[in-house]
Amino acid sequence: MTELFVFAHGVGGRLDLPLSEWQVAWAAAVALVFxxxxxxxxxxxxxxxxxxxxxxxxxxxxxxxxxxxxxxxxSLILFLVVVVAGFIGQDNTVANLAPITVFVIFWIxxxxxxxxxxxxxxxxxxxxxxGNLVDRIRVQGREEETAPKWLTSGWSALxxxxxxxxxxxxxxxxxxxxxxxxxxxxxxxxxxxxxWKWGWSQARKAEGFDVLFSAxxxxxxxxxxxxxxxxxKKIYIRVPFxxxxxxxxxxxxxxxxxxxxxxxxxxxxxxxxxxxxxxxGRTKWELTLFNTIGLIWIVALVGVAYxxxxxxxxxxxxxxxxxxxxxxSLIPILFGYDLAHYFSLLLLEGQAFKVLISDPFGRxxxxxxxxxxxxxWTLISAGAIGWVQVLSIVGGHLVGVLVSHDRxxxxxxxxxxxxxxxxxxxxxxxxxxxGLVLMTG
Amino acid sequence: xxxxxxxxxKFSTFRFLAFFTSLVLFISACGSENxxxxxxxxxxxxxKTEHDHSGHDHGEHDHSEHVHHTDEVDEVPDASFEVEILxxxxxxxxxxxxxSKGDVVEIxxxxxxxxxVHLHVYDNMANVGPDISAKINVRATIPGIFEAExxxxxxxxxxxQVS
Numbered sequence: 001m002t003e004l005f006v007f008a009h010g011v012g013g014r015l016d017l018p019l020s021e022w023q024v025a026w027a028a029a030v031a032l033v034f035x036x037x038x039x040x041x042x043x044x045x046x047x048x049x050x051x052x053x054x055x056x057x058x059x060x061x062x063x064x065x066x067x068x069x070x071x072x073x074x075s076l077i078l079f080l081v082v083v084v085a086g087f088i089g090q091d092n093t094v095a096n097l098a099p100i101t102v103f104v105i106f107w108i109x110x111x112x113x114x115x116x117x118x119x120x121x122x123x124x125x126x127x128x129x130x131g132n133l134v135d136r137i138r139v140q141g142r143e144e145e146t147a148p149k150w151l152t153s154g155w156s157a158l159x160x161x162x163x164x165x166x167x168x169x170x171x172x173x174x175x176x177x178x179x180x181x182x183x184x185x186x187x188x189x190x191x192x193x194x195x196w197k198w199g200w201s202q203a204r205k206a207e208g209f210d211v212l213f214s215a216x217x218x219x220x221x222x223x224x225x226x227x228x229x230x231x232x233k234k235i236y237i238r239v240p241f242x243x244x245x246x247x248x249x250x251x252x253x254x255x256x257x258x259x260x261x262x263x264x265x266x267x268x269x270x271x272x273x274x275x276x277x278x279x280x281g282r283t284k285w286e287l288t289l290f291n292t293i294g295l296i297w298i299v300a301l302v303g304v305a306y307x308x309x310x311x312x313x314x315x316x317x318x319x320x321x322x323x324x325x326x327x328x329s330l331i332p333i334l335f336g337y338d339l340a341h342y343f344s345l346l347l348l349e350g351q352a353f354k355v356l357i358s359d360p361f362g363r364x365x366x367x368x369x370x371x372x373x374x375x376x377w378t379l380i381s382a383g384a385i386g387w388v389q390v391l392s393i394v395g396g397h398l399v400g401v402l403v404s405h406d407r408x409x410x411x412x413x414x415x416x417x418x419x420x421x422x423x424x425x426x427x428x429x430x431x432x433x434x435g436l437v438l439m440t441g
Numbered sequence: 442x443x444x445x446x447x448x449x450x451k452f453s454t455f456r457f458l459a460f461f462t463s464l465v466l467f468i469s470a471c472g473s474e475n476x477x478x479x480x481x482x483x484x485x486x487x488x489k490t491e492h493d494h495s496g497h498d499h500g501e502h503d504h505s506e507h508v509h510h511t512d513e514v515d516e517v518p519d520a521s522f523e524v525e526i527l528x529x530x531x532x533x534x535x536x537x538x539x540x541s542k543g544d545v546v547e548i549x550x551x552x553x554x555x556x557x558v559h560l561h562v563y564d565n566m567a568n569v570g571p572d573i574s575a576k577i578n579v580r581a582t583i584p585g586i587f588e589a590e591x592x593x594x595x596x597x598x599x600x601x602q603v604s
Contacts, residue, residue: 013561013562013587013588014561014562014583014585014586014587014588015585015586015587015588015600016585016586017584017585017586017602017604018586172595273535273537276535276597276600277534277535280530280531280534280535280596280597281529281530281531281596282596283594283595283596284595287596377562377583377585378582378583378584381584382584382585382604441586
């Protein structure tokens with residue numbers, strides 16, 4: 001039976017158990033109390049920015065770049081294998097390497113790894129590798145055209161993220177290997193065309209995944225500073241998560257983070273009983289239509305909520321850049337959402353990667369001797385998954401509140417700083433409660 | 442001046458480390474009910490689908506007679522459920538069957554159209570049609586919510602919640 005398996009959420013067929021009501025009630029209470037405590041009892045002088053600088057740990061061995069090159073090429077080879085698998089492998093979501101690599105290893109794995117280890121995507125991204133290659137073979141002598149506004153403003157980064165979400169969460173055939181093969185090819189060709197025309201450093205602004213992973217990387221306890229030529233590069237170690245307090249966002253970066261937050265929220269929403277009763281029995285384009293409307297609706301809800309909070313904040317504080325200033329506090333919330341929704345997917349469904357990588361094109365190969373391995377579906381207990389979910393949502397909220405508080409103190413006088421926190425706290429509490437409600441199924 | 446700054450940093454670093462350490466301790470305390478991981482071999486769960494289409498021409502629903510076994514679990518089920526698909530719709534809305542971990546579960550699927558039922562992760566498959574009902578027998582060893590769908594029609598017909 002090699003019919004196409006249809007999945008509701010990229011890859012899957014398994015959902016986490018709903019959280020118990022008392023767990024959610026406690027989580028909500030902790031989040032609320034902490035939010036109010038932030039108004040009265042937190043520090044009155046900026047604190048996190050200093051912390052975010054960290055302490056130098058050790059010099060990066062410049063020759064460690066050999067190491068980097070190895071990873072870069074492994075990543076490039078994997079990328080090419082995945083594209084080829086998408087086109088010539090079995091046309092079956094669970095039996096093909098492409099869907100699991102794109103939706104689990106790349107989308108979730110790189111996001112988590114960025115938050116843990118910092119800016120690793122720049123060293124792994126196949127588009128970065130190819131883009132630099134394009135830069136090298138471009139005609140150097142020709143007159144440099146100035147890149148158009150849609151590219152330099154950074155707003156084009158929103159497109160790949162939105163399209164990705166649509167394929168993952170709305171399009172009924174989005175997890176089909178062939179569709180993924182085409183999608184990756186078109187994206188790659190598009191990026192390289194832009195790189196050819198205006199250079200990779202401009203084209204990178206349209207690489208939405210780089211923008212998103214870079215934002216998450218600011219949470220990392222590791223931070224590399226210094227340049228190769230002037231000061232030697234050094235790794236600085238800092239308290240986890242505080243790095244974002246030093247992160248100035250542009251409106252387009254903010255939009256990318258909000259889009260990712262909205263997409264993840266819809267993923268959670270689409271797993272609720274409410275939504276599954278709406279889409280039950282709907283198939284093909286009818287299903288796509290319903291999910292598209294749902295996706296747009298939830299992303300708009302998340303975006304508009306923040307936009308309104310930003311506007312209100314601008315009005316009460318007179319700071320026209322209020323939204324961007326406090327945008328960094330959304331990054332820990334996004335990471336919390338991500339962990340809550342995808343942690344078990346990476347740990348359980350992610351195991352399929354090691355099985356499929358041994359036989360990437362479905363030809364009966366066994367390159368790494370793992371092609372007949374079984375997936376251990378009880379690697380982590382349902383109870384542990386539930387606790388990770390609650391703690392990551394609440395933890396993301398707590399860090400978000402801390403960062404927002406610190407930013408307010410840094411910019412405004414104490415009284416005004418407190419006033420600046422009302423809209424921010426309101427929108428963060430909204431996201432957190434919404435996130436928790438989604439977890440009850 | 443610099444000393445003072447560093448001291449502030451040290452102090453606050455300490456405070457933060459304390460905060461996050463306690464958070465981590467909390468997580469580990471709560472997660473300690475980890476089950477010893479029992480390997481569930483996909484292979485073992487693989488279905489032994491028997492295709493038995495031999496001469497049933499009385500088109501009426503005669504569920505008891507045309508039961509179609511997929512995976513043999515030779516035990517009396519702890520829980521049995523039924524779901525009926527009529528005209529491309531699940532009768533009475535999408536059901537979610539709740540069972541406890543370790544239960545032997547039996548789900549019978551009736552459909553007015555020929556198709557194949559697939560319960561994800563447990564990977565049980567069974568043919569179903571106007572003259573044949575699909576019976577899915579599983580021991581619910583993996584916790585979570587699992588979707589079952591009709592392959593050709595491509596929609597969900599029930600969810601199995603194992604907790």
